[in-house]
Amino acid sequence: MSIGVAFRAFFAALFKREVADRIREALDSTQPADSTAPAKLEQRHKPETKPESKPSTPTRSDALTLLNTLQREARLLDLVYEPLDQFQDAQIGAAAREVLKDCRKTLGRMFDIKPLAEQEEGEVCNVPPTASPNRVRLIGKSAGTSGTITHRGWQATCCEVPQWNGGRNEAWILSPTEIEVN
Amino acid sequence: MRKYSIGIDLGTTNCVVAFTELGVDRPALQLLRVEQITGPNQTEALHSLASFLYVPTPAENSEGIFAMPDMPAYPTVAGTYARKISADHPERTILAAKSWLCNAAVDRHASILPWQSPDEVNKFSPVTASKFLLRQLVDAWTIQFPEHSLKEQLVTLTVPASFDMAARELTREAALAAGLPSDFILLEEPQAAVYHWLDKAGDSWRNAAKEHDCLLVCDVGGGTTDLTLVRVEQEQGELTLRRIAVGNHLLVGGDNMDLALAHFVAKKFAEQGTRLNPWQSISLWHSCRRAKESLLAIDGAETETISVLGRGSKLIGGTVSVEVNREEVQQLLLDGFFPICEADARPSRGPNSGFHELGLPFEPDSGITRHVASFLAENSANDYRQLHLLLNGGVFKGPAIQRRLNDAISHILGKPTQKLGDHEDLDNAVARGAAYYGWAKHRGGVRIRGGTARSYYVGIETAGLAIPGMPRPLQAVCVVPFGMEEGSELNVPSREIGLVVGRPAKFRFFAAAHRQQDAVGTTLREWDEDELVETAPLELTLPTEDGIDESVVPVKFQSRVSELGVFELWCKSTTGQQEWKLEFNVRDAVEASSP
Numbered sequence: 001m002s003i004g005v006a007f008r009a010f011f012a013a014l015f016k017r018e019v020a021d022r023i024r025e026a027l028d029s030t031q032p033a034d035s036t037a038p039a040k041l042e043q044r045h046k047p048e049t050k051p052e053s054k055p056s057t058p059t060r061s062d063a064l065t066l067l068n069t070l071q072r073e074a075r076l077l078d079l080v081y082e083p084l085d086q087f088q089d090a091q092i093g094a095a096a097r098e099v100l101k102d103c104r105k106t107l108g109r110m111f112d113i114k115p116l117a118e119q120e121e122g123e124v125c126n127v128p129p130t131a132s133p134n135r136v137r138l139i140g141k142s143a144g145t146s147g148t149i150t151h152r153g154w155q156a157t158c159c160e161v162p163q164w165n166g167g168r169n170e171a172w173i174l175s176p177t178e179i180e181v182n
Numbered sequence: 183m184r185k186y187s188i189g190i191d192l193g194t195t196n197c198v199v200a201f202t203e204l205g206v207d208r209p210a211l212q213l214l215r216v217e218q219i220t221g222p223n224q225t226e227a228l229h230s231l232a233s234f235l236y237v238p239t240p241a242e243n244s245e246g247i248f249a250m251p252d253m254p255a256y257p258t259v260a261g262t263y264a265r266k267i268s269a270d271h272p273e274r275t276i277l278a279a280k281s282w283l284c285n286a287a288v289d290r291h292a293s294i295l296p297w298q299s300p301d302e303v304n305k306f307s308p309v310t311a312s313k314f315l316l317r318q319l320v321d322a323w324t325i326q327f328p329e330h331s332l333k334e335q336l337v338t339l340t341v342p343a344s345f346d347m348a349a350r351e352l353t354r355e356a357a358l359a360a361g362l363p364s365d366f367i368l369l370e371e372p373q374a375a376v377y378h379w380l381d382k383a384g385d386s387w388r389n390a391a392k393e394h395d396c397l398l399v400c401d402v403g404g405g406t407t408d409l410t411l412v413r414v415e416q417e418q419g420e421l422t423l424r425r426i427a428v429g430n431h432l433l434v435g436g437d438n439m440d441l442a443l444a445h446f447v448a449k450k451f452a453e454q455g456t457r458l459n460p461w462q463s464i465s466l467w468h469s470c471r472r473a474k475e476s477l478l479a480i481d482g483a484e485t486e487t488i489s490v491l492g493r494g495s496k497l498i499g500g501t502v503s504v505e506v507n508r509e510e511v512q513q514l515l516l517d518g519f520f521p522i523c524e525a526d527a528r529p530s531r532g533p534n535s536g537f538h539e540l541g542l543p544f545e546p547d548s549g550i551t552r553h554v555a556s557f558l559a560e561n562s563a564n565d566y567r568q569l570h571l572l573l574n575g576g577v578f579k580g581p582a583i584q585r586r587l588n589d590a591i592s593h594i595l596g597k598p599t600q601k602l603g604d605h606e607d608l609d610n611a612v613a614r615g616a617a618y619y620g621w622a623k624h625r626g627g628v629r630i631r632g633g634t635a636r637s638y639y640v641g642i643e644t645a646g647l648a649i650p651g652m653p654r655p656l657q658a659v660c661v662v663p664f665g666m667e668e669g670s671e672l673n674v675p676s677r678e679i680g681l682v683v684g685r686p687a688k689f690r691f692f693a694a695a696h697r698q699q700d701a702v703g704t705t706l707r708e709w710d711e712d713e714l715v716e717t718a719p720l721e722l723t724l725p726t727e728d729g730i731d732e733s734v735v736p737v738k739f740q741s742r743v744s745e746l747g748v749f750e751l752w753c754k755s756t757t758g759q760q761e762w763k764l765e766f767n768v769r770d771a772v773e774a775s776s777p
Contacts, residue, residue, distance in 0.1 A: 065224065072221055078497035087498050094489045095501040101472065109228075165251055166223030176222075178494070 060164040060171035069110070069162055071175045074102030110160050116153030123149050186327075186335045187624060188214075189374070189616025190319060190362075192312065192353070194280045195404035195437070197231040198613035199319050202621050204336060209381065209621040211614045216322040218261030222247040226262075230609070231318060234264035235276040235311055237296065237304050252325045253318070257304065258311075260318050269464040273299040278405055279315065282308035283356075284342070284349035284431055286717055309356045316360035333363045336624060338616040343370035343410050343635055344431035346693045347749045348718035348766050354748065368747045369619055371612050372399035372410035373425060373630050375574035378615030379603045380628055387628075388421050390602060396566040397423075397602065400554070400587060401612075402575040407432040407550055409557045412630060413566065425632030426665075427561040430695060432553055434545040436577040439515050442548075443470040443477075446514050447488050450504045458490065462502075465490045477511045478580025484508060516586045520551050525594045527555045551590040558594060560696050569599045576609050633665035634743060637697050639706065639714060640751070641690030642679065658692055658714060660704040661741045661751060668747055674739035675703035678756055681735045683724045689764065691720050702741075720751060720764040735760075 070076040079099045084092060107113055116135070119125050126146050128136060139150060164171070184204065191198045199214035215227035235258040238248055248259045258264075258276070268275035276295040285308075288294060293305040306314070316339075323332045339362065341353050350368055357366060376399060380387055391397065397412040409429030415422050444467045451458055451466075458466060466488075473488050485505045492500015529547035547553070571588055578584050584601065592598045607614070622629060639658035661674050681687045692714040694700075706714070724735060737753040740761070744750070751764045 068221070068224070075491060075497055078491075078495050082495060082498045084498070091501065092498055094487060094503040095491060095498040097487070098469065098489050098491055098501075099497070160227070162220050162224045162226040163251070164224055165249065166247070170223070 059166065059168050062161045064171060064174065065161055065164045066110070068174050070103060070106055073106045074099050076103055077174060110158075110162075111156035112158045113154055113156055116155045117149055119149050119152070121149050121152060125149055183330070184334055184336055185330050187617050187620030188323070188332065188335050188337045189613045189618070189620060190316070190337065190339045191371070191374070191610075191613035191616065192280060192316060192339060192341075193233055193403060193612070194278050194406050194435075195233050196609065197233055197315055197319060198229070198610050199323065200610065200613040200617040201335075202617050204621060204624045206621075209618055211381070211617055213610060213613070214319070214322060214326070216261070216319060217250060217253055217325065218318065219248050219250065219259050219263045220261070221263055225250050225252075227322070228262065231261045231315065231322075232265040233260075233277070233279065233315055234268050235260050235279070235306075235314055236264035236267060236271065237274045237276070237299075237306075239274075253321050256314060256318065258306070258314055260315055269467075272296070274303055276306065276311050279308050279311035280342075281405060281433060283312060283352050284345050286346075286348070290352055309352050309359075312353065312356035313360045316357055316362065320361040333361065335363070336620040337362050337366040338369050338374075338620045339366055340369050340371045340374045340612050340616050342406060342408050342431055343372050343425075343428040344408055346636065346715075346717045347638060348691075350747075350749070351766050365746060367620070367623075369616050370410065370425070370428070370632075370635070372401050372408055372428075372572075372574070373412075373632070374612045374615035374619060375399055375401060375572060376412055376423065376615070376630060377619045377622065378574075378607075378611040379572055380622075381615065381618040382603060382606075391421070391570060392567060393421060394567040395570060396426075396568075397570045397572050398554075398558075398591070398599075399572045399574065400550075402550065402573075402577040403435050404437050404576065405433060405435045407434055407553065409554060411557075411561055412632075423628065423630040425630050425635070427557070428635035428695065429553065429557045432545050432550075434519075434548045434550060436575065438548055439519055439577065440467060440471045440474060442518055443474060443511065443515065446511070447504060447506060450506060451490075451502065454504060456502050456504075458502075461493055462490045473506075474515075475579050477506070477508055478515065478582040480581045480585065482508060512582050516582065519548055520583060520586045520590055521549050522586075522590050522593050523549065523551050523555055525555055525559060525596070527552045527594075529553050529556060551587070551594070554591060555594045558591075569595060569597075570602045571599050572602045574608060574611055578608055631667065633667040634662055634749070635664075636662075636693045636695050637664040637700050638662040638741075638749075639692040639694065640720070640739065641692060642676075655707075656690070658706040658709065659739075660697075660700045660702055660706075661739050662743070662749065663700055663702050663704075664698040666702075666741070666743050668743050669745040671740060671742040672702045673754075674741065676705070676738060678736040678738060679753075681722070681724050681737055681753060683733050683735060686721055686723045688767070689720045690716060691718065691766075692716050718766045721767040722753060722762055722764045724762060737762075 067077065071078070076099060079095060117125070124146060125148075127138065127144055135153075138144065138147070140147075186201045187204050187209070188199060188201045197216075199216065200211050201214060202209035202211045213229045215229060216231045217225055217227045218231055220226040237258050242248060249255060264275060268277060273296060279295065282288065282295065283290060288308075290308045293307050293310070295306055295308060295311055296303060299305065320332050339353070339357055341350055345353065354368065358364065376397060383390060391414045393414055393416045395414045397414070399410040399412065401408040401410070408431070410425060411427040413424050413426045415424050444463070447466060447470060448458055448463065469488050469490060473486060476482060477486055485507050487503050488506055489501050489503040491497055494500070529545070529549060529552045531546060569591070571591060573584060573587065588599060588601055621627070638661055640661050641656045641658055644655045644657055659674065659676050662672070666672065694714050697713065736756045738756055740752045740754050742750045742752065752761050753764060754761045
């Protein structure tokens with residue numbers, strides 16, 4: 001089947017300009033162009049709106065910048081590192097609700113996270129014959145043609161972590177000390 | 183090569199840039215990502231630029247923590263980070279620069295912002311602050327489209343419909359200094375909202391609105407409210423749109439609602455024995471802003487918890503919460519800002535409380551619907567078949583507010599109104615509409631006709647006998663009638679005015695929102711103070727060279743409004759071919775307006 005598609009693509013690209021452009025786009029894309037990733041394709045269609053990536057060597061891992069941002073915008077570290085033993089569930093819940101709302105906003109902006117499967121949980125679906133284990137995990141039996149969705153899965157549809165421009169000395173700082181000046 | 187139509191919404195609290203290619207049959211509008219500081223040594227490209235400017239300390243500047251690798255150095259930090267720390271450092275933050283642009287009570291070229299900040303803080307003028315914001319938008323475009331300089335594109339910048347000629351001229355000045363092309367277009371924000379609707383509706387707009395219908399555009403932003411009335415007319419069998427009236431610039435908006443809600447919730451906290459410190463109060467304001475949307479949902483839980491997080495690392499331990507009743511909140515916000523009122527209700531003009539220290543003329547009456555009632559009455563909005571309501575601004579994300587405004591206006595008019603559009607993307611509609619407008623102008627799509635939103639008058643002292651100690655009586659001559667169309671010029675039929683060569687000739691200048699009956703040349707001998715509002719004076723000094731023989735040159739006025747909406751008043755010599763342009767003198771505005 002693949003060879004057939006390749007032949008058709010070859011001739012279509014040779015004679016039709018717009019088809020050639022679409023094929024180039026599909027080939028350039030690192031993401032598999034399937035129906036479960038419409039947002040990814042949409043993203044690929046507007047490359048001009050993204051800032052150019054910088055060739056300079058980063059002085060800090062994006063993972064640290066992500067933590068820094070989640071702390072600054074949502075106070076995630078404050079929440080995670082506070083000892084829980086002394087508090088009632090309601091007290092924890094009140095704080096967590098605010099932090100979770102802000103985390104979602106920040107994650108949404110940077111990764112635009114969406115469910116992977118289009119169907120809802122509990123719906124019956126066909127098991128794709130050749131899906132990678134990263135995309136589909138079968139539970140109960142290791143093979144089959146249909147099943148019920150127990151988890152829709154998640155996917156990021158973009159990755160826009162802020163850019164860090166500071167020095168190496170400060171790269172490991174996740175949140176500054178706050179001092180109220182008298 | 184001109185490839186794009188770019189729409190820029192220079193908002194009071196947020197700036198957004200939208201664009202589309204000009205050569206396409208259907209515009210595909212996109213938002214520009216604007217590189218900005220989101221923290222020390224940290225930048226991010228976001229879809230909007232918060233209209234906040236933080237003035238860094240010399241130490242911060244020398245450490246370079248606010249340098250952006252791809253962008254030039256700026257004297258201030260604009261955007262998200264500036265907004266975030268504005269509450270902690272009010273004396274170093276410029277906010278609502280745009281509202282200062284239309285505040286005739288201050289010299290808008292003077293370095294006065296951040297308002298009332300200590301001497302060691304660098305200060306900037308409202309014009310310069312606006313330039314900084316625009317500059318960053320222009321630079322963001324440049325790094326993403328290095329081959330398509332913004333100066334070569336079709337750029338549309340939006341202004342509040344209520345901005346008078348002087349405020350528009352100042353906006354223009356800031357825009358040109360920031361690098362916008364000299365032929366950029368100024369478009370009124372409510373019109374941009376209508377264009378956004380036209381873009382969404384496509385050709386079906388002709389089914390939604392019929393001849394003799396009116397569109398009332400209610401644009402409630404973070405800090406301001408703008409009203410505009412657009413009538414659907416028929417011209418040679420084609421439906422056209424005409425903007426027939428524009429309301430005053432009202433300094434009341436979503437931020438006032440957040441603040442009102444925060445006060446209400448703070449009282450609830452006090453009732454349960456929790457006193458909030460200043461830091462917690464700011465945090466509460468933030469929580470209220472977020473909670474507002476769900477509290478204003480039509481059907482939701484009966485009560486909602488509002489929490490203020492603890493400071494420092496004692497986040498959970500220090501968190502205090504209070505239950506608020508949804509109905510109570512809706513009552514507070516809806517009755518406070520959108521009360522059901524009668525057609526003859528008028529906003530109260532009482533003294534303002536609380537806000538004056540901020541230096542901006544905030545509305546004494548926060549009842550937006552009373553302003554609407556007054557606006558509709560002044561513009562005899564009953565002469566139409568059907569009134570459609572077009573809502574714009576983030577405030578309307580709360581469905582209860584949409585519904586209430588609809589109900590209130592139906593009540594004022596005594597007949598039901600219809601809401602247009604589904605109000606998606608309320609935050610970006612103005613920028614998108616502006617970009618669409620550029621495309622429609624280029625391709626020949628539907629355009630809203632309107633002309634000037636006000637009539638304008640030049641004050642001329644009468645020649646009568648001088649009475650010691652009394653100023654000579656003043657007459658106001660109409661030089662721009664209401665609705666003067668773009669791309670037209672008018673000779674003002676008046677007596678000749680003698681300009682003395684080499685000496686500045688200064689003319690007081692007035693605007694009127696509701697004197698649609700005055701034709702060009704109409705001379706007013708007396709008027710109500712409310713009716714004619716003085717704006718920045720116009721000035722001209724005739725050069726002594728230039729081949730002028732006489733010492734006094736008799737002239738008459740000619741007004742011109744360019745295709746781009748730029749107003750110019752010229753003095754034409756009645757004895758020769760020469761003509762001179764009058765310039766706004768914004769610097770002297772303060773003296774002229776103070777008693």
